[in-house]
Each structure stands twice: as structure tokens, then as C-alpha cells.
Amino acid sequence: MAVYERRYKRYEGEITPQRGRFWVIPRYAIKDVFSSKLFVTFFALSFIPSLLVGAGIYLLNNADFLAIFPELQVDQILAIDGSLFNNLMSFQIWPAFIIALIVGPGLVSKDLANNSLPLYLSRPFSRAEYVLGKTTILAFLLSCTTWVTGLALFALQSNLAGLDWMMENLRIASGVFIGSWLWILTVSLLALALSAWVKWRPVAAFMMLMVVLTGSFFGFIINALFKIQWGSMISIFAGIKAVFRGLLGLPFDGGLSAPLGCLTLLGFGALSLLLLHLKLRAYEVVS
Amino acid sequence: MQPVIELDSLSVQFGSVRALSQLSGSFSGRAIGLLGPNGAGKTTLIHTLLGFYKPSTGTARVLGNDIRHQDRAAxxxxxxxxxxxxxxxxMTAVRFICLMAExxxxxxxxxxxxxxxxLYYVGLGEARYRKLESYSLGMKQLAKLAQALVHGPRLLFLDEPTNGLDPPARERMIKLIREIRDTGEVHVILSSHLLRDVEECCEEVLILKDGQIAQYCNLEAERRANRKFLEVEIRGDEASFLNGVRRLGCDCGPGSKRRLKIILPPERQIADLYRLAVEHNVQIRHLDYKKDSLQDIFLKAMHGMPPATLQGADHGSL
Structure with a gap:
């Protein structure tokens, strides 16, 4: 079908492998996401806390710097342990959530609003691959601000403090990695599910915010009324904080336990998948 | 020749509504028109073949690929x-089409x-860097056609391709479809409620009614098989004129718009009809030679006439 021929011709060339075809979606979407200056600014700002912690780790491992302040009690200022990483990750889940709030609601709603789902699904491309492709967009962005920076700081500390420190604190690395992924998947699926059910992007973003805020609010009320702790199971923030505490080996703080936190996130994830399963169809059928 | 579509007792049910009912047949035409009134099941059939809906019973094969087990290949x-x-x-048109191709x-x-x-092929070459939402309706239709063609398919499903197009745009779309068909590289299935579109583009017609196949015929064979008939409009005593016509040995029946359809046997002339009109004091206001159009075939199918022409169709068997 060369331009000069202006004639229909069948394609007989090579075909890409089916397994990796879902990557086409994030490849196109990431370009669009980074075309927004506002998003790029926020994305860059989300790295500041990690950079500050990184600077702190570097300075506290720097003999020249410590020699300037001989009376400095390093452990009292910044103990580089599970607690530090827990605080960092507990903070980093917020920018990650905001990124999901900015990007997520437009991912599916845009396709539904313009009826483009039949175009995806009329090709050798399944609904699962579509969801995987869309989730990958958020997973990439959220990974940058959570486990990638977390593990980079862990690697920096391991490099500066030595192999012994690394071997003693391997739990931190695995905790950061697993906890971040639980958060990424939960938030991504929640964002996609709401994007699929609410076609108007700002409303979908508002709904997502409401799900999180009302969950935290009602969780607090239930806990206060019934003198229990598992009321927080309707709050994904309470859930992820409990998961990070458990995974990073911190003592139980009286809130949600790590398994219940994990259950909370899995529950939200499963519910989001169910919503996606119900909504993501080439055409809706009214029985 | 490998059948393009084979239907094997295909039924699709949505709740208590049976959208397609026990469709069976094998279709191998180069361009098949899918006709039927609204709700007949045309779009449901296309969507089922694309795997959007699961058949409740039976199955279908698209170019030999079973839609139940080889839907991706299909x-x-x-x-x-x-x-x-x-x-x-x-998205710009070119980026959109590129994404679809990937x-x-x-x-x-x-x-x-x-x-x-x-995009050049469908005539959007100059507008390919424009965003799709800025396109007119006709341009969006062409962009939809471009995305359907970009990966070089062997079978093209066109669902109401001339919807909302003005006459020049419609002409262009029909010309494109005919060109695509005539390359011989792709089979076309055109679903439309516009008989003219189907008549201009398709060689075969599958007519659906209430989720069932009402008729499948080869248009060319049908035209060849059709006897010429006279369409006559009269004023006067219609019943006695009709009796007289029958006595002449002609087949006759009611046509459209209160006109009569009369088939003259070879030994009779039109002059005999004029003579008969004089005898019965009837005025002949209109007299013309006609052949059954697609509209007649369609109306026959819709009014439940037995699909006698089915067995006579050159292609496909039901």
C-alpha cells in the first residue's frame, strides 16, 4: 500500500510477539503524560524527600563531614534503619497517590467516552492485556517515586556503610519493594476502575479522592465508636501503613496489623478488578 | 474456496432476549451485504464474530478459525x-492509526x-497530523476505515459505513469500498440498512430478520433469474381487469404503490393489455418494464415469503 500506489495491499511482513504487545499502550501513553509541564513539575518535586534523605545518608556516612561536628550524635539525628525507611515510604505514598489521581482517571474514561474500546478489542488484543497495559502506565510512574527511590537509598547506604549493614538489613529492601508494589497495584487498579465507571475525568478524580478520604474518615469513626481497630480496613492509607510497619520489622503500634493491612489492600484491589471486569466491554449489553 | 464465514447453529442470548437464533450457513462471497431492519441482529452477528459476545449455543468460524477457541487468530x-x-x-490521525497497527x-x-x-489511501493524507476530534463526521468515517485497513486484514467488517455522510462523501466511501473489494485481497462484509449501499458494493446478500436468516442470495444470479415484469397502474374496475389478464395466461399480483405486476407469457404482447383495458373500460395510467430490485428481494424476505431463491443461489448453502 505504498503512498504512490494508492491501492489496498495486504500486510505480509513480520508480526510482533503477542506476549509483549500490551507494552504498546504505556509507550504511547507515557509520551502524552510527560507532555504536561504541570505533571512534569509535580513528578520532579515528588523526588525531593528522597533526595533529602539521600543527602542525609551521604553526610552521616561521610567521615570528613562528621569530623567537623565531633560532638554530633549521629544515631540521635538520623538512625538509618527500618524506621527511617518506614517514614520515607509513608510519606512517598502520598505523591504516588496524587500521581495516580492526576493520570489514572483519564486512562480508561477517555477510551470509553469516545467508544474506542471496540477498536482495541476487535484486534488480537484481550481485555486483560488492555488492563495490563493501562496498569503498566501507572505502575511505571508510581514505581519511580516509591520502590525505585527507596531501593536506590538502600543501595546508597549499603555502599557507604558496607556489606555487613546490607546483609543485616535486607528485610528493609524486601519490605520497601513488596509494600510499594502492593500500594502501586491497589492504587492503579482503583484509579482504573473509577476511570471505567465515571466517564468524566474530573469527576473520576474526585471520586477517587472521596473513596480514600471517606474510607479514612469512616474507619476512624467506626474505630472510635466500637473501640476496635479493624474499622480502618476501609482505609487504604491505614492498610499500607500497617503493611510497611510489618514488612520493615517495626513494632506493632496498636493500629491495624500487617496481615489485616494486606487484606485491606487486596480487598480494594479485588473489588477494583471486579469493577473493571464488569465495565470493560466492547459494547454494553442491556438485558 | 475457503468459506469466509461459517455459522454452525449460532445463537446469542442476552438475558431473556434471543438476539441470534440458530444461524447456520457457509458464506464465501467477496462482498457480502448484511441487511435487515433495526434489531434484526446484523450488528450482533458482527460483534459475535469479533468475539465481543459469547455464543450461547453453537459456534462460528471466520476464515477457518473457530470464534470460541481461536478468537485471537480470527x-x-x-x-x-x-x-x-x-x-x-x-491524538493525531497518524498516531492513532499507528497505535492501532501496533x-x-x-x-x-x-x-x-x-x-x-x-491515511493517504482513504484520502486523509493532507489531514493526517490533525487531531481526530477536529475532524468532520465524514473524515472520522474515513479515519475509521483507515484503522480497519492499516494492518492489511483479509476480512473487513464495515458497520453502516455511510452513516451520516452527505452525498459526495457517501459516493467517495462507496467508491473506496468497491475499490477495496475489487483488489481481490480482502473480503468485505457490509452491514447496512441502506439497500442502495449494499446493491452498489455487494455481490451477495444475507438478510436477517428477528435474529434469523431470512434469505441469502447472490445478487447477480438473482438479477439474471428474475423475469422481467410489467408494472401497470390502472383506473377503473381493477377486479375484472385482473380476471381478464389471468385469462390471457399472465401471472399477476399486486405491486408497490397500488400498481399491478404482470408477467406476460411469450405469446402475448402489450397490445393485448391495451385491448383488454378497452374491453373493461379501464384506463392505463402507467406501464413500465421492471425487474425485481434488492428492495423487492428484501421486502419479500421481510414478509416471510418462502426463501425459494435460497436453493438457487450460486454461492453458499444454507
């Missing part, structure tokens, strides 16, 4: 132009090349 051979507006907002499995470089070519 879809890789299909290009689909949906009825409704379908695009991704915020999703169909074309490598990045080939996809981009074919996207440009497909």
Missing part, C-alpha cells in the same frame, strides 16, 4: 469499522509507514 485477520464514532481523543502486531516502523499509507 481477530488478527479482521479489520473492523464500527458504526458509532470511535477514536482516541487528543496493537494488531505490526512492528513500530512498519506501523508508522502503513499508517501514513492508509
Amino acid at each position: 481477530r488478527s485477520l479482521i479489520g473492523y469499522m464500527p458504526e458509532r464514532d470511535s477514536f482516541i481523543a487528543g 496493537l494488531s502486531g505490526l512492528p513500530k516502523e512498519h506501523a508508522l509507514e502503513r499508517a501514513h499509507e492508509a
